Amino acid sequence: MVRITPPSERTCERCGREDVWSTDAQSWVIGGAEGDPYCLHEWDINGTFNPVADAE
Ligand SMILES: [Zn+2]
Numbered sequence: 892m893v894r895i896t897p898p899s900e901r902t903c904e905r906c907g908r909e910d911v912w913s914t915d916a917q918s919w920v921i922g923g924a925e926g927d928p929y930c931l932h933e934w935d936i937n938g939t940f941n942p943v944a945d946a947e
Contacts, residue, residue, distance in 0.1 A: 898936045900912065900922065902935045903933060903934060905927075905930050905932060906925070906932070907926060908925055908926025909922045909923035909926075910922055
């Protein structure tokens with residue numbers, strides 16, 4: 892059985908902004924006070940996130 896485990900939070904590697912996933916809104920919401928509103932955010936989940944839990 893393959894179980895999808897989407898990320899529930901992400902952090903920008905450029906400005907340090909943290910977002911959290913809102914299941915109610917089905918979108919990212921700002922989770923922290925830090926961050927540059929003009930930053931082209933480079934989220935740390937890109938490229939490293941594996942959406943499929945260990946299925947063997
Ligand atoms: Zn950023």
